[in-house]
Amino acid sequence: MPSSLDSSPSSSLDNLDSGINAAKLESANRFVRWNLLFILIIFVFLLFPIWLPLIPHINQVTNIAIIIIIGLFQLIWLVATICAIRRTLAINSRIKLKNIKSQDVESAETAAENYSTIRHIVAMTLYKEPMSSCLSVIIGMECRTPDKEAKRDQVYAEYKGKFLRLIVTFHPSDIPGEIGGKCSNMNYACRQGLKILRQDADYNYEKYEHVFTNCDCDAVFDPEYMLELEAEYSKLEHADRHSSIWQSIIVYKRDSMPFFVDVTGVLRTFFFMGVLIPWNINPMSHYSLSVKLLEEGAFTHPAYQMEDIIALIRYTIMTQREIRIRPLNLISINGPTSGANYADGVREWALQIRRWTIGAGEVFHYFIVKTYRIPGLYLSISWASRFFIYYGLVLCASAIFSVFSAIIVQLINIVAAEHDRLFISDSLFSTICFIFLGTQYAFLLIVTVLVRWILPVPGNSNQNYNKGLRGVARGLWHWVLMLPTITAYSFVELYSFLELGFRGKDVCKHNAANKNNLILTSKMSIG
Template identity: 85%
Template sequence: MPSSFSSTSSLDGPDSGINAAKLEAANRYVRWNLLFLLTIFTFLLFPIWMPLIPYVNQATNVVIIITIGLFQLIWLIATICAIRRTLAINNRNKLKTTKAQDVESADATANDYSTIRHIVAMTLYKEPMSVLQTTLDSLVQQKDAKSRLSVIVGMECRTPDKEAKRNEICAKYESKFLRLIVTFHPSGIPGEISGKCSNMNYACRQGLQILRQDVDYNYEKYEHIFTNCDCDAVFDPEYTLELETEYSKLDFADRHSSIWQSIIIYKRDSMPFFVDITGVLRTFFFMGVLIPWNINPMSHYSLSVKLLEEGAFTHPAYQMEDIIALIRYTIITQREIRIRPLNLISINGPTSGANYADEIREWALQVRRWTIGAGEVFHYFIVKTYRMPGLYLSISWATRFFIYYGLVLCASAIFSVISPFIVQLINMVAAEHDRLFISDSLFSTIRFIFLGTQYAFLLIVTVLVRWSLPVPGDNYNKGLRGITRGLLHWILMLPTILAYSFVELYSFFELAFRGKDVCKHNAASKNNLVLVKGAGNS
């Protein structure tokens, strides 16, 4: 089987190379993420200025309680959505394992998908080869990988020992996939920033060009599904089969207006509590917010190659290709794009460090990168709002995006935990005033009730993600040790969320003051990452 390598520059397309430079320069000095920060900061200052303004201060307790109550309502909705998704995943898992005829039926159905081929692309910079090999090993397990699955590995020209790594990849895997393509993304292309977005954009364009030019491949004969993933993704062995099943249920229009997202678990052999808790919460928000609220895909996701090309691949001047994907494809294709769940588990590696201090630094850097990426996407959306296919869709998506990234992830924990203390302290020194509906004693009681309900939600999150999902090869959360660790980490969840929120708030301020200069893809370190053994086996 031929493998293909490329290091030539590809500057064509609406958002690549020179055109990306023009797009970036047009909006360099008006950064709409300032509106994002201003709204969050004004919101967080309510408990400080409201108690000091005559007449307005009478409603302070009411406003604080109603606001925290609304946050609790969001958690309730997200929890219900997450429970429904957990049930769907477990039902699929039971159907898969209970009857042998289900396997025969799946095999027979798979024959109907013989015109579908898969392309999976990932990028590599300084990550250890062992991490990449774990991902490729999970792809080898996919049904008909040798006859229907092509893999693109996009390296940077600056990747250390790139030629040796390319040779190692090809020696081990070129006979296990239909095609194996390795590209080298050149540095210094005008308008691009270094990172996964620009590397993936280049790898996709070059990879598809190579496949189209391959006479033996017969590109035009097949319908192609593309999967974008990180180099530390471990796929369920039935990922491509489940994807084909869901893909084939839709008509032509819906197939090419959809992005499929599996539920991702973040695992490695050992993790500090804050890394572990962040991974649990991210999985919960996959099931409870990102997919059902149709906000954005994350980490690795799938779509038709037709949609990938119509959406101009990935934007090389922005750092978070997953957060920007849905809104970008909606704007460019002028049709609403839907995120559809795949009821199976995939595994990603969380951040890792050589020691505890390094773990904290890597965790904070990752939170910072996600936050700055979200701010950049908000800027991109506002600049492009006039191109959205409908005012309602524009307002709806912006509202959902802001509620999640601005309020749920950044402001809600700070407001819910700290604002009641601030209000009570200011009330002690402020001029006496009547309380509207809610006295100070009742205010304190309700505050503790909300603290209890928040921990109840977090307990449900813990049970769902740690012990209810059918995660393959999971010994980390099993047994007495796993249960004890899970309950201890449940207690530490709220302090971790608070720390996360403060890092987010700092990152929004950093983006406001430093602007585009801070929008770089500082990838989390994977040097010490060891995924849980057996993670790719069901």
């Protein structure tokens, strides 16, 4: 029977990371923001081609130093590409194996019976998103959500009887120490939802092992997501089950997208397969974990805005054990940013990048403040290095450095004092930079082929979008525009880091990008 909870501000302080506790967390280190260190390293790195040629004697190694750095970026792309190819092959292998096996009703019932001791709890948050993409078991709404009662009633009208339990919570606004957004909303919804389930005598909460899935309201799951999750969950020993986060490969899909949105979505899918999962950095968008880990990890931090980026390091700190991200070899779909027109689309695209970037900077601050609680010096240094390489160098600095360093060095050499070049002359330097430009486009071509034409993305609209003469021509044109898009993305990131550095905590708000023009019509079941 569906349950609802009409929340009040007073109830929100009951056993939550909110109120006085969250206020203390927010005020801690408010004037020493460790993301300034993050920004400083990025700027020292980006200014490298300017100051190095001006230092006597050391400037002899300018050319070789620039080549080594760009070469290291190419090595990162090579490693990421290999990881992405392996994950793509694994996903396609699973599809082939599934097609070979008999998928009749009897086998499905047998699988369900084997995992009958596991129950799923799916949670999502809702603010201004269109109701047509809403699917969840626990739905967390903000008290300031426009027409929240009407949306709640619409949820019950459409989904009553389709779930074992359906719970809607209203997260109170203006709780001291919290910031509005998914983190605080999800924190409240999960705690209240689990409380309701435990109090429900008919549900028999203690009888089952529970797996939690955190998702966005525009998430579209593979029909076998829960079955695959149960299978992977059941393969692990007890300790590993509660030290793992499962991540599917997310594709950002819409029937028509501006090139910069399309390119960004393709790259994000690639980085899921090539960096975020194999490098064990953080989950993203929607992911699954045991409820035991969710509770031991104190749910989500209400004073931060990016509950996915902060998840792995927060759970590592709270549980005092290393948490692993494990891949699910299937595809999930999220909606990309959208706008009413092209200019609005650019604004929404930049807004989303800004939110991700500021969130990453805040997570780095959280990590530094909590470093002393991380179990092991090696784990601390290792995760910080991977996190900085991805968010600081790969996403923010590498494209700007690779594109402009050769030009800047040549211009600086005009005004710098004459000096000998060690090993690499200026002409050879230019040649190698052009070669690296070619290898970068070769990597981007592999990315394009993998994500657009090899990944088995569900939905006929995606096939029509990427296939046929028009689809292939569009994909190749967007491949040409990939490097300019990455460079523009990096400049938005750089600006966002600067804004975070100058304005501090004041910019850490969940200003979500608009998706009002996005409707996912090809829904897939979550169970």
